Amino acid sequence: MWENIKEFASTFFVTGDPLIYGADVSIALTMVAIVFVLTKYKKWGWLWREWLTTVDHKRIGIMYLIASLLMLFRGGVDALLMRLQLAFPNVEFLHSDHYNAIFTTHGTIMILFMAMPMMFGLFNMVVPLQLGARDVAYPFLNALSFWLFMLGAMLFNLSFVIGGSPDAGWLSYPPLSQNDFSPGPGQNFWIWGIQISGIGSLATGINFIVTILKMRAPGMKLSQMPLFSWSVLSSSIMIIFAFPILTVTIALLFLDRFAGAHFFTMDGGGNPMMYLNLIWMWGHPEVYIVVVPAFGIFSEVVATFSRKKIFGYKSMVWALMAIAVLSFFTWAHHFFTMGTSASVIAFFAISTMVIAIPTGVKVFNWLFTMFRGRISFKQPMLWTIAFIPCFLVGGATGVMLAVAPADYQYHNSYFLIAHFHQVLIGGVVFGYLAGIYYWWPKLFGFKLDEKLGKWGFWFWNIGFYVCFMPQYALGFMGMTRRYYTYGWDRGWADMNLISTVGAFMMGIGFLFQVWQIAYSIKHGERDTTGDPWDARTLEWSIPSPAPFYNFAVVPTVKDADDWWATKQAKANGTHKEEPVHLEPIHMPKNSGIPFIMSLFWFMVGFGFTFGWVWIAVLGFIGVAVCMWVRSFQYDTDYYVPVDEVRRTEASLGRVL
Amino acid sequence: MSGGKMLRQIQFWILAALATVLLSGCGSEYLVLNPKGPVAETQYNLIIISAILCAVIIVPVLALTAFIVYRYRDKPDNKAPYKPEWAHNTTLEVIWWGIPVVIIAILGYFTVRDTYVLKESPNKEVAPITIQVTALDWKWMFTYPDQKIATVNYLEIPAGVPVHFQVSAEAPMNSFWVPELGGQIYAMAGMATELYLQADEPGEFQGFSSNFSGEGFAHMQFKVVAKPQDEFNKWVDEVKGTTPAMSKEDYNELKKPGLAEKKLYSAFPEGLFEEILAKYSHGHDMDHVMKKEPAETGAKTNDTSHETHQMSDMSNMPGMDHTGMKH
Numbered sequence: 001m002w003e004n005i006k007e008f009a010s011t012f013f014v015t016g017d018p019l020i021y022g023a024d025v026s027i028a029l030t031m032v033a034i035v036f037v038l039t040k041y042k043k044w045g046w047l048w049r050e051w052l053t054t055v056d057h058k059r060i061g062i063m064y065l066i067a068s069l070l071m072l073f074r075g076g077v078d079a080l081l082m083r084l085q086l087a088f089p090n091v092e093f094l095h096s097d098h099y100n101a102i103f104t105t106h107g108t109i110m111i112l113f114m115a116m117p118m119m120f121g122l123f124n125m126v127v128p129l130q131l132g133a134r135d136v137a138y139p140f141l142n143a144l145s146f147w148l149f150m151l152g153a154m155l156f157n158l159s160f161v162i163g164g165s166p167d168a169g170w171l172s173y174p175p176l177s178q179n180d181f182s183p184g185p186g187q188n189f190w191i192w193g194i195q196i197s198g199i200g201s202l203a204t205g206i207n208f209i210v211t212i213l214k215m216r217a218p219g220m221k222l223s224q225m226p227l228f229s230w231s232v233l234s235s236s237i238m239i240i241f242a243f244p245i246l247t248v249t250i251a252l253l254f255l256d257r258f259a260g261a262h263f264f265t266m267d268g269g270g271n272p273m274m275y276l277n278l279i280w281m282w283g284h285p286e287v288y289i290v291v292v293p294a295f296g297i298f299s300e301v302v303a304t305f306s307r308k309k310i311f312g313y314k315s316m317v318w319a320l321m322a323i324a325v326l327s328f329f330t331w332a333h334h335f336f337t338m339g340t341s342a343s344v345i346a347f348f349a350i351s352t353m354v355i356a357i358p359t360g361v362k363v364f365n366w367l368f369t370m371f372r373g374r375i376s377f378k379q380p381m382l383w384t385i386a387f388i389p390c391f392l393v394g395g396a397t398g399v400m401l402a403v404a405p406a407d408y409q410y411h412n413s414y415f416l417i418a419h420f421h422q423v424l425i426g427g428v429v430f431g432y433l434a435g436i437y438y439w440w441p442k443l444f445g446f447k448l449d450e451k452l453g454k455w456g457f458w459f460w461n462i463g464f465y466v467c468f469m470p471q472y473a474l475g476f477m478g479m480t481r482r483y484y485t486y487g488w489d490r491g492w493a494d495m496n497l498i499s500t501v502g503a504f505m506m507g508i509g510f511l512f513q514v515w516q517i518a519y520s521i522k523h524g525e526r527d528t529t530g531d532p533w534d535a536r537t538l539e540w541s542i543p544s545p546a547p548f549y550n551f552a553v554v555p556t557v558k559d560a561d562d563w564w565a566t567k568q569a570k571a572n573g574t575h576k577e578e579p580v581h582l583e584p585i586h587m588p589k590n591s592g593i594p595f596i597m598s599l600f601w602f603m604v605g606f607g608f609t610f611g612w613v614w615i616a617v618l619g620f621i622g623v624a625v626c627m628w629v630r631s632f633q634y635d636t637d638y639y640v641p642v643d644e645v646r647r648t649e650a651s652l653g654r655v656l
Numbered sequence: 657m658s659g660g661k662m663l664r665q666i667q668f669w670i671l672a673a674l675a676t677v678l679l680s681g682c683g684s685e686y687l688v689l690n691p692k693g694p695v696a697e698t699q700y701n702l703i704i705i706s707a708i709l710c711a712v713i714i715v716p717v718l719a720l721t722a723f724i725v726y727r728y729r730d731k732p733d734n735k736a737p738y739k740p741e742w743a744h745n746t747t748l749e750v751i752w753w754g755i756p757v758v759i760i761a762i763l764g765y766f767t768v769r770d771t772y773v774l775k776e777s778p779n780k781e782v783a784p785i786t787i788q789v790t791a792l793d794w795k796w797m798f799t800y801p802d803q804k805i806a807t808v809n810y811l812e813i814p815a816g817v818p819v820h821f822q823v824s825a826e827a828p829m830n831s832f833w834v835p836e837l838g839g840q841i842y843a844m845a846g847m848a849t850e851l852y853l854q855a856d857e858p859g860e861f862q863g864f865s866s867n868f869s870g871e872g873f874a875h876m877q878f879k880v881v882a883k884p885q886d887e888f889n890k891w892v893d894e895v896k897g898t899t900p901a902m903s904k905e906d907y908n909e910l911k912k913p914g915l916a917e918k919k920l921y922s923a924f925p926e927g928l929f930e931e932i933l934a935k936y937s938h939g940h941d942m943d944h945v946m947k948k949e950p951a952e953t954g955a956k957t958n959d960t961s962h963e964t965h966q967m968s969d970m971s972n973m974p975g976m977d978h979t980g981m982k983h
Contacts, residue, residue: 411839
């Protein structure tokens with residue numbers, strides 16, 4: 001019996017590496033600490049009532065944000081481990097297997113479990129406020145989306161300590177990701193982690209399209225909607241077309257592995273290249289899904305901190321929508337080297353270049369928003385200004401990569417690595433950070449400390465160029481991605497060492513930001529006005545932190561930048577103060593079902609990952625029961641009485 | 657900390673980095689920027705053209721960014737105009753929808769032209785030599801169908817002669833890349849991709865595997881040696897005379913996952929490459945591919961023995977062309 005348990009444990013738990021044991025210990029200690037604190041301060045009930053069961057879009061947004069910062073930490077540590085290995089390629093710091101697992105989890109986590117939730121966090125924190133709505137269209141579904149993401153991410157991360165991590169690359173190309181070459185649960189963790197969180201992402205896309213189309217405050221025409229909301233619409237449209245492709249593709253891969261099907265296998269009639277086409281039909285729109293909301297953020301920030309209306313609003317909207325459409329016609333540029341016909345290659349090369357046009361237009365419009373404005377260099381604006389040169393260079397190297405015959409030389413080299421990190425860090429990360437700094441006071445009621453933030457900013461920015469510029473050079477030297485080691489005679493060592501230094505500088509930048517958040521919770525400048533940046537859109541018309549019902553009175557919108565227009569009118573004395581008429585507010589009730597149902601989904605994923613079908617079946621039954629129960633719940637909403645609204649507003653310093 | 661200062665800082669780093677690349681571009685370790693054959697040369701020219709066209713846009717825009725950020729910074733005594741409602745100008749917007757269109761049109765022309773050019777042999781005067789490439793876990797096997805010899809992780813080619821590579825795999829997908837001679841092509845089981853490369857002068861070049869294929873991937877590299885035709889012929893004779901023949905068992909041993917040193921074989925089982933291909937092309941009749949006229953590849957050759965090896969198919973991408981693999 002004891003022997004059996006020992007044997008089981010030695011395959012079930014990941015063993016043999018001191019790094020892993022270190023992680024095991026720290027995970028165990030963290031868990032104990034969390035349980036201890038919650039018990040000691042009697043916070044279990046609070047946790048359940050206020051967070052685990054909440055359907056409030058702002059709280060869900062905050063949970064997304066926390067999760068994404070944790071994932072940024074893990075993905076970042078992965079990156080630093082890789083950089084250490086490549087700086088000293090011959091000291092065997094990481095063995096091949098371990099390195100392969102780390103770059104796989106780094107990529108998967110950064111895109112799917114860091115960028116996506118940070119984006120959804122911003123959607124949730126901002127969109128309803130910006131539209132003058134009290135919540136998203138489907139609050140229950142919104143909570144379900146979050147918990148599906150969260151449990152999917154947890155399942156994926158579990159692979160670190162039990163079962164073994166996936167190691168076939170972040171997109172898991174078959175045949176390498178098939179049973180023949182990647183046996184064991186690692187690859188299944190990848191499939192099910194993404195599958196479960198992917199369902200959540202699709203639901204979020206649907207939720208925000210409906211919210212934007214149906215929940216805008218009275219009077220707000222689409223042509224007056226703030227550009228961040230437009231970007232969310234563009235991104236959500238891409239989500240609902242792209243994510244089903246991902247779900248189906250991964251489901252087929254799972255059938256290959258689990259049921260011996262031959263969709264993508266090397267033999268038996270399978271076709272691995274079909275997988276490449278399918279995964280990039282999702283994968284390419286995916287990068288635009290994450291970058292387009294960043295464009296929206298820059299549009300808000302640049303107008304606010306230039307104290308000027310956004311330049312070329314219509315162009316901006318057209319560009320956002322053009323990108324959403326074009327992004328579906330470029331996927332094959334990820335494998336120009338597949339040897340297909342010249343006509344196919346030419347088509348995808350041109351379509352890829354064409355997408356640079358609307359993107360370039362947006363840059364010009366941001367510049368001319370600043371032109372004849374008054375620019376103040378607060379943190380959100382710093383990140384925006386840093387984004388422009390970074391993204392210009394990254395975009396230019398993207399156009400170079402689109403030149404298909406030249407791409408035969410760049411493909412899979414560090415030139416490509418440098419390019420996509422430049423657009424994803426310079427575009428997505430800088431953008432989301434700008435957004436977080438910008439909307440932070442609205443969510444939490446205080447600003448993040450400027451001084452610590454600037455330290456973080458400079459470490460990130462200088463570190464970025466030190467890290468990634470040498471990688472362009474390495475690409476020209478023939479260094480291919482995913483090499484865990486190389487010989488000294490290649491001449492790659494210097495550039496790799498410089499790059500590693502840069503990566504650690506970015507790591508220090510992140511630590512400064514963690515310190516900044518911790519410091520600001522206590523010492524950050526409190527926002528008593530609700531409008532700390534003298535901004536333009538509706539979310540700044542309500543107190544900070546926003547009350548749970550958002551708007552005590554739903555505003556009536558007359559202008560684009562309605563809040564700015566109201567402030568101008570007040571200053572000119574032309575503003576007519578409407579009598580405030582409070583009414584009971586209709587709100588959704590909290591529900592534990594999203595959390596519980598996601599736990600059952602976790603069981604499904606866990607069961608299939610290890611091939612323990614009975615666990616998966618139990619999970620499915622649980623999911624079905626949850627859906628059944630929810631279908632017959634009729635008591636799902638309530639009214640906030642006028643008195644409570646008045647009390648809440650008063651506590652936030654507003655008398656109605 | 658003013659915005660102007662910040663921008664200067666950023667630009668300094670970009671310029672420093674560009675300078676690093678460009679100034680050392682002539683260094684021999686920059687393989688891609690030191691083309692040693694016509695294919696790499698074409699690609700090098702495209703890299704330079706595209707870099708210049710991109711620079712034409714981004715350098716002025718970077719300068720403009722620095723200027724705007726500096727001039728319109730929020731300072732009490734800033735005399736620059738402030739027009740908070742100025743948010744539309746048709747002329748300007750037409751210009752910046754237009755400029756990228758023009759740039760893309762120019763770049764698109766070169767791209768499409770060379771995409772077609774590179775599908776054909778870079779040297780129409782000389783008949784190409786065919787070499788079959790098979791990616792295995794984790795080594796490269798080269799079979800010379802006309803010379804009837806085989807090598808592992810070592811490739812010898814005649815200088816000044818275009819080489820017609822037929823590339824396949826009996827392992828997870830990989831990519832065959834010799835940067836100094838030209839860009840890469842995927843190696844995939846069940847299909848043969850094709851690639852023309854040529855070394856203008858004798859020399860030694862580094863070959864890389866460039867698509868991740870598992871544990872031993874980083875060690876899966878090979879040496880390419882280009883020699884004058886007569887020396888190459890001598891080498892072939894030498895290999896035939898002094899090295900063992902590869903048997904079917906040897907191949908089966910070779911394809912097992914693991915690393916390998918350079919190996920030379922005086923012969924290999926007849927039709928080995930075709931057999932590897934057929935094994936994963938799901939029992940479809942390969943004859944129609946093998947009998948394909950060489951004209952389609954653009955290779956003008958009088959040597960009929962080449963014809964039998966024209967199994968490559970320009971349209972290996974599933975769903976794009978059904979004359980190749982019938983899926």
